[in-house]
Amino acid sequence: MAVNRKLRMGMVGGGPGAFIGDVHRKAVGLDGQIKLVAGAFDIDPKKSKKMGRELFLNPKRVYGTYKEMIKGELALPEDERIDFVTVTTPNNWHFPIARDFLEAGFHIMCEKPMTFDVKEAKALQKLVKKSRKVFGLMHNYTGYPMVKLARDMVKAGDIGKIRKIVVRYPQGWLATALERTGQQQASWRTDPKQSGAAGCIGDIGTHAENLAEYISGLKITHICADTTIFVKGRKLDDDGNCLLKFNNGAKGILHTSQISVGEENNLGIWIYGEKKSLEWYQEHPNYLYVKEADGPVQKWSRGNNYVAAKSKAAARATRLPSGHPEAFFEAFANNYYNFTETIRAKLNRKKPDKLALDFPNVDDGLRGMLFIETVVASAKSNQKWTKMKS
Numbered sequence: 001m002a003v004n005r006k007l008r009m010g011m012v013g014g015g016p017g018a019f020i021g022d023v024h025r026k027a028v029g030l031d032g033q034i035k036l037v038a039g040a041f042d043i044d045p046k047k048s049k050k051m052g053r054e055l056f057l058n059p060k061r062v063y064g065t066y067k068e069m070i071k072g073e074l075a076l077p078e079d080e081r082i083d084f085v086t087v088t089t090p091n092n093w094h095f096p097i098a099r100d101f102l103e104a105g106f107h108i109m110c111e112k113p114m115t116f117d118v119k120e121a122k123a124l125q126k127l128v129k130k131s132r133k134v135f136g137l138m139h140n141y142t143g144y145p146m147v148k149l150a151r152d153m154v155k156a157g158d159i160g161k162i163r164k165i166v167v168r169y170p171q172g173w174l175a176t177a178l179e180r181t182g183q184q185q186a187s188w189r190t191d192p193k194q195s196g197a198a199g200c201i202g203d204i205g206t207h208a209e210n211l212a213e214y215i216s217g218l219k220i221t222h223i224c225a226d227t228t229i230f231v232k233g234r235k236l237d238d239d240g241n242c243l244l245k246f247n248n249g250a251k252g253i254l255h256t257s258q259i260s261v262g263e264e265n266n267l268g269i270w271i272y273g274e275k276k277s278l279e280w281y282q283e284h285p286n287y288l289y290v291k292e293a294d295g296p297v298q299k300w301s302r303g304n305n306y307v308a309a310k311s312k313a314a315a316r317a318t319r320l321p322s323g324h325p326e327a328f329f330e331a332f333a334n335n336y337y338n339f340t341e342t343i344r345a346k347l348n349r350k351k352p353d354k355l356a357l358d359f360p361n362v363d364d365g366l367r368g369m370l371f372i373e374t375v376v377a378s379a380k381s382n383q384k385w386t387k388m389k390s
């Protein structure tokens, strides 16, 4: 029988006061494709229950731990249990949770960076391929229509061969020792046991790396990195500057920072081709700028017919007419839309539409972890230029 229904979602992480779990919950509501039915929301079982009450969930399906959640869901009839789980815990938990849910037969949406280290990322990649389950990774910036438009312009050859990519992601919120005040998000991000081998480079550098590879279709091959811990007593980098080499000979600069005072989420990217260049800003995501040598700058605006004519993926990722801004929540929802269509195709034993496969996956997650590993190795080495393994 065809599966024609909302998909049932479970969540791990996203307890009271958590940041990104709540964004996921709001984003999945946008398209009516998903219903949150279960969760193990917090490292503290009491807080998990509290979250469940606030969300009006069936108390029987609000669990104290993720292991109890797997057991509880497997005990339910198949037509009641969750289809997939979203992992929104700190980084150190991503692998064990994703592994255990995959092994129990569930699809996964996981936050970035995918795992704690490369070893776990490789193990997870193997597991995903073996399980034949759908694995999505929430690199939300690739969910923006104008990013998809940029990717499709590059693919169509509009800007010519890419020569240079500049990508930046500065923030300022960790310019002081915020972690020492007990602030939740700062505390685990600056702790190597929970965050991993890198701080800022892992937290937001991976978004910049993913965005550059997604739009350009290129792969980073070598990195020359300089990372710094500016805030005294901190154990992980809070600023990083990288030179990049790509697999077509293009060169790049990636800079990322959490001590750039006054910056909010100033992610931006410039792709320079032999014929034209592209420019996009996360804080003004509804526009893509196209530049050429002897002509005015073009400002492409989301929601217009000329965008849809150029990029089916951008059109599919657009809900509102031009001039009504779409942003962060919608980008998450776009990844979920494609992810759930892919799951539904699987449940119906059909091949998913090619456009539905346009969401970051386990291979992108491994790239992110290799990026972190390479930056950390390069920053430590005297030789500096370091090959990014595949």
Ligand code: NAD
Residues within 6 Å of the ligand: 012, 013, 014, 015, 016, 017, 018, 019, 020, 021, 040, 041, 042, 043, 044, 065, 066, 088, 089, 090, 091, 093, 111, 112, 113, 138, 139, 140, 184, 185, 188, 203
């Ligand atoms: P947070 O500290 O705000 O929330 C983490 C939540 O996970 C808390 O409720 C905590 O109690 C819970 N938790 C921890 N261990 C758990 C466990 N074993 N079982 C159940 N719950 C557990 O952190 P955050 O800022 O929301 O970040 C969470 C993850 O999301 C991180 O991996 C981070 O890198 C990622 N993130 C991604 C984006 C993005 O733009 N895609 C933005 C922010 C955070």
